[in-house]
Amino acid sequence: MSIKKPTISDVAKHANVSKSTVSQFLNRRFDYMREETRERIEKAVRELNYQPNSVARSLKLKSTATIGVIVANILHSFSTQVIRAIEDTLNDNGFSTIICNADDNPAKEQKYIETLLARQVDGLIVFPTSANIELYKSLIDIDFPIVFLDRYVSGLSVDTVMLDNEQALQLAVEHLLINGYHDIAVMTTSLEPHVIPRIERVSGYKQALERFSQPIREEYIKSMEPEYLQKGAAELFELEHPPDAVITGNDLALMEFLKYASQNGVKIGSEVGLVTIDEVAFAELNNPSLTTIAQPSFEMGKKAASLLLERFDGKKSAESNMYRFTPSLIVRKSAEKASVSS
Amino acid sequence: MSIKKPTISDVAKHANVSKSTVSQFLNRRFDYMREETRERIEKAVRELNYQPNSVARSLKLKSTATIGVIVANILHSFSTQVIRAIEDTLNDNGFSTIICNADDNPAKEQKYIETLLARQVDGLIVFPTSANIELYKSLIDIDFPIVFLDRYVSGLSVDTVMLDNEQALQLAVEHLLINGYHDIAVMTTSLEPHVIPRIERVSGYKQALERFSQPIREEYIKSMEPEYLQKGAAELFELEHPPDAVITGNDLALMEFLKYASQNGVKIGSEVGLVTIDEVAFAELNNPSLTTIAQPSFEMGKKAASLLLERFDGKKSAESNMYRFTPSLIVRKSAEKASVSS
DNA sequence: CTGAAAGCGCTTACAG
DNA sequence: CTGAAAGCGCTTACAG
Numbered sequence A, B: 001m002s003i004k005k006p007t008i009s010d011v012a013k014h015a016n017v018s019k020s021t022v023s024q025f026l027n028r029r030f031d032y033m034r035e036e037t038r039e040r041i042e043k044a045v046r047e048l049n050y051q052p053n054s055v056a057r058s059l060k061l062k063s064t065a066t067i068g069v070i071v072a073n074i075l076h077s078f079s080t081q082v083i084r085a086i087e088d089t090l091n092d093n094g095f096s097t098i099i100c101n102a103d104d105n106p107a108k109e110q111k112y113i114e115t116l117l118a119r120q121v122d123g124l125i126v127f128p129t130s131a132n133i134e135l136y137k138s139l140i141d142i143d144f145p146i147v148f149l150d151r152y153v154s155g156l157s158v159d160t161v162m163l164d165n166e167q168a169l170q171l172a173v174e175h176l177l178i179n180g181y182h183d184i185a186v187m188t189t190s191l192e193p194h195v196i197p198r199i200e201r202v203s204g205y206k207q208a209l210e211r212f213s214q215p216i217r218e219e220y221i222k223s224m225e226p227e228y229l230q231k232g233a234a235e236l237f238e239l240e241h242p243p244d245a246v247i248t249g250n251d252l253a254l255m256e257f258l259k260y261a262s263q264n265g266v267k268i269g270s271e272v273g274l275v276t277i278d279e280v281a282f283a284e285l286n287n288p289s290l291t292t293i294a295q296p297s298f299e300m301g302k303k304a305a306s307l308l309l310e311r312f313d314g315k316k317s318a319e320s321n322m323y324r325f326t327p328s329l330i331v332r333k334s335a336e337k338a339s340v341s342s
Numbered sequence C, D: 001c002t003g004a005a006a007g008c009g010c011t012t013a014c015a016g
Helices: A006-014 A019-026 A036-046 A054-061 A077-092 A105-118 A133-141 A165-178 A196-211 A226-238 A250-265 A297-312 B007-014 B019-027 B035-048 B052-060 B077-092 B106-118 B133-141 B165-178 B196-211 B224-238 B251-262 B299-314
Strands: A064-072 A098-099 A121-127 A146-149 A159-163 A185-190 A223-226 A245-248 A273-277 A291-294 A322-325 A329-330 B066-071 B098-103 B123-126 B148-151 B159-163 B183-189 B221-224 B247-248 B273-277 B290-292 B323-325 B328-330
Touching: A006 A019, A006 A036, A019 A036, A054 B052, A054 B148, A064 A077, A064 A105, A077 B098, A098 A105, A098 B077, A098 B098, A105 A121, A105 A133, A121 A297, A121 B123, A133 A146, A133 B328, A146 A297, A146 A322, A159 A165, A159 A196, A159 A297, A165 A185, A165 A196, A165 A273, A165 A291, A165 A329, A165 B133, A165 B196, A185 A196, A185 A226, A196 A223, A223 A226, A223 B019, A226 A250, A245 A250, A250 B221, A297 A322, A322 B251, B007 B019, B007 B035, B019 B035, B066 B106, B077 B098, B077 B299, B106 B123, B106 B133, B123 B299, B133 B148, B148 B299, B159 B165, B159 B196, B159 B299, B165 B183, B165 B196, B165 B247, B165 B273, B165 B290, B165 B328, B183 B196, B183 B224, B196 B221, B221 B224, B247 B251, B251 B273, B299 B323
Parallel strands: A064 A098, A064 A121, A121 A146, A146 A159, A159 A322, A185 A223, A185 A245, A245 A273, A273 A291, B066 B098, B066 B123, B123 B148, B148 B159, B159 B323, B183 B221, B183 B247, B247 B273, B273 B290
Antiparallel strands: A291 A329, B290 B328
16 A cells, blocks of 8 residues: 555644543543543544554454354355354444355364464354364363354353254154155265264154154165265165155255256155255245245354353353254145145 | 463563564574574474464554455355355465455445454455445555456446456347247346446347347336336236246346246246346256356456455556456256246 | 553564 | 564553
């Protein structure tokens, strides 16, 4: 930049007061300030078009009014929705947000955490991979404000915001059974990296089947990387006793299953019931429209942000809690046998 | 935080050298440093688990290695894609990114710009609303690094990355004509806030019709807020001479048109051809699958980031350029009369 | 009611 | 090859 910006000293000189007084003015502490002084400073600020430098302020105050968000995978629509809620909430409270996408890669996650700490963020909201436990532990030890979202890490005392995954699967299984489907399969992206929601969704699926006295068939459970899911679907329907319904564990699994179904003439609804976790933009438009289990993503993001803000207010710090959010069933046509493809 | 972090002074004491020398070490200037000194500092850094404070560094260097991105509306899939490209590119070059969503609201945009400047971002990538011209002008006057994306602001000398919107419409119109559709309508979200791409898309539509010697019928042009687009579609098909094809100007317009079509039994493809600007996730899955005009969003984001990085390298600064990116036609079934709904 | 001084944690030109 | 000193632009306890 060619022209250098005015500093607090310039304003002080221009208004014929000290830097201290200008600082008081900027921080709206008018208690002991003469009306006339305030006006002089106001004028100087206006005339110089002075903008305070937050970096200097942050250094002195040891607070940047910035928080870091590390999402596991920004390609999930859930992530985008949560991010918007977090940003809105934090922004309303004068905080900025730095978003990072770890791409489900623990090494990337670690690097982002370190960068964000170097930048002195005041707190962190993380969709944790389970690989950086020691790093998290060291943050918790120094009482650094941190909130986990979507996933927990066992053994760590951290406020955590999650979906009630078991209830989600309970809802899905129940809805399919009520609508006359009996052989229910479940498809999720890989369980390999120990991602908690996926594990909970599969175990919730099993529990729901038990509760409704249905047999559990291991061959009805398909967990694999997205690129193999279409193959997994094929295996499902080549079984001697193929399923008559499918629950997809998230939007990426859904896309793969829909591709398989459309390429192989699987009639969703009439032949194979479908319920998917996560609301998607085209749910209404799909033919048949998609019955979904929606996460209250906006509320979840807002809660995570609020937990952090409470910490800054010094309201709490003692114990940490798990906040489970209730999923809701949005009934459309993909889990109804009478659904007619037009 | 309870335990205070070690500073460069702590490291200096621990290693029995001066702060200057530690700073040299941290900045990898080993030219004049004794091997033994380097090792001592290395050890001290390790033992204290020292992490440099970027805020202090930024204050001194007057550079935060952070850039701000202000998108007009993060709900467009184009925005998300561009953001990912920008983040990846900047991250590879050691820069952080702060994302802000102006919600197509000039007042919000202004507030974000001011906040980002106070935080001393090194540059800005903006999808500009046309309402903060004076603010942009003042930034350009002091040679502040800024790049516009998706939209230009006339009269300002700023590097700008945009789609070749006219070519996009040319492709869409041509494809529809080739496939036997003759009465082509266009639907875009409102032209009201003077959003350049929408304006260019409508004028590109007209130019393309002229080029192919087709009549221009003003009643075939529907530009309105998303919530009114379904009504707009209804008006189109209630015309004495209704269109036999529709071009939707972006993903939001597409959604509204698809809702209208599905609720009113409009058979896409066989009855009404459809081409949409912007690739969408479910294009392949829709029935019939959607013929789209894709923006090279990754390349566009990357270019915007690179233009900024070049400025930091001092490579250029003189004149500013407009970079137009070429759209590509992705042929699927929604613009083919023979397309069969399954 | 207002100002002088110290300090936040770094970097760098300069001296030796 | 290394250190003392100044300074980036703020805030705040303290003195008057």
